Amino acid sequence: xxxxxxxxxxxxxxxxxxxxxxxxxxxxxxxxxxxxxxxxxxxxxxxxxxxxxxxxxxxxxxxxxxxxxxxxxxxxxxxxxxxxxxxxxxxxxxxxxxxxxxxxxxxxxxxxxxxxxxxxxxxxxxxxxxxxxxxxxxxxxxxxxxxxxxxxxxxxxxxxxxxxxxxxxxxxxxxxxxxxxxxxxxxxxxxxxxxxxxxxxxxxxxxxxxxxxxxxxxxxxxxxxxxxxxxxxxxxxxxxxxxxxxxxxxxxxxxxxxxxxxxxxxxxxxxxxxxxxxxxxxxxxxxxxxxxxxxxxxxxxxxxxxxxxxxxxxxxxxxxxxxxxxxxxxxxxxxxxxx
Amino acid sequence: xxxxxxxxxxxxxxxxxxxxxxxxxxxxxxxxxxxxxxxxxxxxxxxxxxxxxxxxxxxxxxxxxxxxxxxxxxxxxxxxxxxxxxxxxxxxxxxxxxxxxxxxxxxxxxxxxxxxxxxxxxxxxxxxxxxxxxxxxxxxxxxxxxxxxxxxxxxxxxxxxxxxxxxxxxxxxxxxxxxxxxxxxxxxxxxxxxxxxxxxxxxxxxxxxxxxxxxxxxxxxxxxxxxxxxxxxxxxxxxxxxxxxxxxxxxxxxxxxxxxxxxxxxxxxxxxxxxxxxxxxxxxxxxxxxxxxxxxxxxxxxxxxxxxxxxxxxxxxxxxxxxxxxxxxxxxxxxxxxxxxxxxxxxxxxxxxxxxxxxx
Numbered sequence: 199x200x201x202x203x204x205x206x207x208x209x210x211x212x213x214x215x216x217x218x219x220x221x222x223x224x225x226x227x228x229x230x231x232x233x234x235x236x237x238x239x240x241x242x243x244x245x246x247x248x249x250x251x252x253x254x255x256x257x258x259x260x261x262x263x264x265x266x267x268x269x270x271x272x273x274x275x276x277x278x279x280x281x282x283x284x285x286x287x288x289x290x291x292x293x294x295x296x297x298x299x300x301x302x303x304x305x306x307x308x309x310x311x312x313x314x315x316x317x318x319x320x321x322x323x324x325x326x327x328x329x330x331x332x333x334x335x336x337x338x339x340x341x342x343x344x345x346x347x348x349x350x351x352x353x354x355x356x357x358x359x360x361x362x363x364x365x366x367x368x369x370x371x372x373x374x375x376x377x378x379x380x381x382x383x384x385x386x387x388x389x390x391x392x393x394x395x396x397x398x399x400x401x402x403x404x405x406x407x408x409x410x411x412x413x414x415x416x417x418x419x420x421x422x423x424x425x426x427x428x429x430x431x432x433x434x435x436x437x438x439x440x441x442x443x444x445x446x447x448x449x450x451x452x453x454x455x456x457x458x459x460x461x462x463x464x465x466x467x468x469x470x471x472x473x474x475x476x477x478x479x480x481x482x483x484x485x486x487x488x489x490x491x492x493x494x495x496x497x498x499x500x501x502x503x504x505x506x507x508x509x510x511x512x513x514x515x516x517x518x519x520x521x522x523x524x525x526x527x528x529x530x531x532x533x534x535x536x537x
Numbered sequence: 538x539x540x541x542x543x544x545x546x547x548x549x550x551x552x553x554x555x556x557x558x559x560x561x562x563x564x565x566x567x568x569x570x571x572x573x574x575x576x577x578x579x580x581x582x583x584x585x586x587x588x589x590x591x592x593x594x595x596x597x598x599x600x601x602x603x604x605x606x607x608x609x610x611x612x613x614x615x616x617x618x619x620x621x622x623x624x625x626x627x628x629x630x631x632x633x634x635x636x637x638x639x640x641x642x643x644x645x646x647x648x649x650x651x652x653x654x655x656x657x658x659x660x661x662x663x664x665x666x667x668x669x670x671x672x673x674x675x676x677x678x679x680x681x682x683x684x685x686x687x688x689x690x691x692x693x694x695x696x697x698x699x700x701x702x703x704x705x706x707x708x709x710x711x712x713x714x715x716x717x718x719x720x721x722x723x724x725x726x727x728x729x730x731x732x733x734x735x736x737x738x739x740x741x742x743x744x745x746x747x748x749x750x751x752x753x754x755x756x757x758x759x760x761x762x763x764x765x766x767x768x769x770x771x772x773x774x775x776x777x778x779x780x781x782x783x784x785x786x787x788x789x790x791x792x793x794x795x796x797x798x799x800x801x802x803x804x805x806x807x808x809x810x811x812x813x814x815x816x817x818x819x820x821x822x823x824x825x826x827x828x829x830x831x832x833x834x835x836x837x838x839x840x841x842x843x844x845x846x847x848x849x850x851x852x853x854x855x856x857x858x859x860x861x862x863x864x865x866x867x868x869x870x871x872x873x874x875x876x877x878x879x880x881x882x883x884x885x886x887x888x889x890x891x892x893x894x895x896x897x
Contacts, residue, residue, distance in 0.1 A: 234680065260680070266710065271669045271703025278673020281658060284680055286673075301700075305663050306670060313649050314659060315642030316865030350866055353874070374868030403874030448874075455877035486881035 209394040216386040218360035219249045219325070222367040223287065225396045227257055230285060233371060236263040236272050237289030246291045247327060247386055273299035273324065277307050277376075280322040285371055290326035293342050293380065307376040308351030323370045327381040328356075329421055329472055331520050334383075336508035339516075341473030343380045343420070344482070347449035353402055354449040356380040358423035360390035362447055365400030373402060380449075382421040382472075403451035407460065411442035414466040414530055417457055417483050419446040422470040422521060429526045441530060449479060457483060458490040465496040466533045470526055475503030500529045553826050557836065559601060559758060560823060563593045563816050565840040566617040569626055570789070572844045573616065573633060573647075577793040582633045585662075586647045589617040591788035592720055594815030595753075597621045598761030599718050599783070602769055603688055608656045608678070610671040611690040613648035614720075615660030618690065624652040626843050627850035636854035643857045644865065664725075665691065665698030668717070672704045675713035679776070686714040686772040688765070694725025696739050708778040709746040715778045716768045717743075720755065722787040727800035743780035755783030756815035759822075786813060864894035871896030 213221065227233045234257075235250055241264040244251035254262040265272040269290060276286035290296045296303065303324065310320045330339035347354040353375055357363040363381070370377035408423060409430050416426040423445040433439040444460050446453065461467045467487050469480035480501040487499050505519035531537040570588040577586045589596060592614075600621035603609065611618045619629050624640055632639030633647055641649050648662040658674065661667035671689035678685050695701055696719060708715050719739050723730055730737045743750025749771075753764045761783050768779040786809045790797030797806070820833055867875070875896050879887055 266706060268703040268706065270700050271672070271707050274669020274700065274704065275673035275676050275707055278670040279677035279680065282674060282677030282681065284677045301663060301666055302669060306666055311868065312866045313641065313645050314651050315644040317651065317653050318658065319868055375871065401874070403877060451875040451878045453877040454880040458880055490881035
């Protein structure tokens with residue numbers, strides 16, 4: 199390998215999560231003519247959250263396709279195109295609107311390969327942000343990734359860092375199955391080092407230990423991982439507690455192995471999510487932990503999620519509802535018998 | 538009601554041999570559906586089973602309007618479409634029996650037939666759900682630089698779903714090469730069109746999207762074929778989508794489990810059987826064109842033989858291996874991605890799913 203090649207492959211840039219997603223889209227569109235974007239305001243408006251900014255100018259309206267407000271329609275259109283081997287990337291403005299296309303995703307995209315005896319595939323990517331915390335109120339503050347992750351036939355990833363955003367979105371686009379890429383409103387502006395290698399991929403189905411620790415495992419995904427890392431810093435600084443943070447990254451396939459390895463080491467687990475925990479991602483993780491780590495646990499598995507109410511508008515109420523760093527910290531201390 | 542187009546106005550007399558070949562498939566579908574009902578009642582076919590007896594003419598006419606490279610998408614009443622496309626009856630019956638040799642390998646059943654080789658991309662089971670997907674197939678064809686078109690069948694009930702409006706808007710907005718064929722058999726399950734649609738002349742709804750729409754006598758095979766050919770040609774050559782509504786009637790219940798008489802009278806059914814049977818009409822047409830009655834008899838006997846052989850084939854075809862339960866759920870190679878999900882999985886899941894081909 200030449201020095202120049204080595205440089206290129208090892209080069210990184212400090213990018214926001216949003217820029218990392220955009221870079222992934224641009225690289226994959228340049229690499230593969232079959233990749234095209236469709237969604238509301240992805241073109242002229244440059245994306246409701248500006249992820250696709252500049253791509254219309256670069257790739258033209260055939261590959262950056264503005265759609266009407268018609269989630270079931272254009273998600274279905276993505277499915278049909280994918281069945282012919284195209285690589286559509288459907289943007290749903292927020293996960294709340296994905297419910298309008300639920301039938302297309304659950305009853306159609308997820309079923310195609312199995313229902314037709316493996317004879318037709320659906321290499322579709324759906325990108326959409328979840329999350330509360332911006333006073334967006336009851337209809338625009340939700341996290342439904344658990345619903346989709348509970349559906350065989352789909353794959354669901356939820357990156358928490360800019361590097362993972364790039365690597366997982368690229369892996370999703372190259373995958374042969376429908377993949378839901380769950381982004382997050384609060385992370386779009388977060389910065390991090392992102393590999394510039396156009397073949398940098400993050401494998402689907404692999405969690406990451408985002409921070410090593412020995413006293414307790416905090417298991418999270420998406421923005422909850424960002425909060426968990428801040429809590430781990432705080433616990434180390436103020437209380438000399440060593441918290442390990444496991445970032446799930448993929449929800450289906452779920453990397454239970456990495457979670458179990460961590461909990462077997464720390465003997466304690468706190469599972470955190472931005473959504474409602476009942477029947478949620480943390481419910482699944484807790485069930486897996488109790489089964490895989492039954493003999494290792496020194497305390498019940500704790501769960502922290504958003505309060506189980508439709509999200510209110512008033513800032514103080516919303517702040518009380520979200521799984522804040524304070525609430526996560528309190529749960530960790532409780533698990534350690536320190537509260 | 539506007540005057541319906543019919544074949545005497547538009548179709549030149551086709552070659553008798555070709556008509557006989559079409560007759561062959563009409564009677565094959567009728568015979569197949571009757572046998573499917575018998576096999577269902579003998580509990581050898583399970584699930585839902587929707588028969589298309591009475592709708593054979595629009596099925597065969599529409600399919601014969603397609604070019605070899607066109608794609609077909611349908612709702613769940615799809616036995617006739619598979620047979621009309623030329624999918625061997627044996628593979629269709631084996632699918633209804635849930636056997637390994639079924640056209641969907643025993644995974645789809647009655648509602649989810651397909652034949653990728655012949656461009657039939659599925660029977661779909663959620664009313665209206667296939668309409669946006671069909672638009673996407675048309676979009677995919679355009680992106681591939683293909684000059685083919687999509688024929689998307691739906692029932693009269695589907696025009697009241699949101700997916701209909703979204704799909705038609707996209708098809709018109711994006712100039713997609715697609716023809717939406719409404720098989721209007723007068724009832725969505727037990728609800729007559731007039732009780733469900735504020736505009737019961739369903740083809741008129743195309744106008745809302747600036748799209749061409751027209752109605753045809755669905756019991757007149759050649760009229761359906763001619764209209765469908767014209768619209769598919771427009772779709773291919775001008776990328777101009779259209780709606781074609783074929784008026785027909787379902788002789789049997791909504792599904793085999795429905796006697797079909799709580800929402801319509803036996804007299805009404807009898808009237809259709811006696812006066813509007815599309816197969817009888819086609820027979821008269823053939824006889825008037827000089828086809829011998831013995832040729833028709835031979836076609837019927839051949840259809841009966843094909844169906845009997847299909848049953849025999851389906852009986853002999855083995856059930857899918859239990860060890861294949863999870864095959865096809867994910868693309869080949871996904872097993873690596875799922876390897877770390879085995880741990881702590883629900884009781885029995887490792888053997889049932891992970892060891893049974895998940896992602897293999």
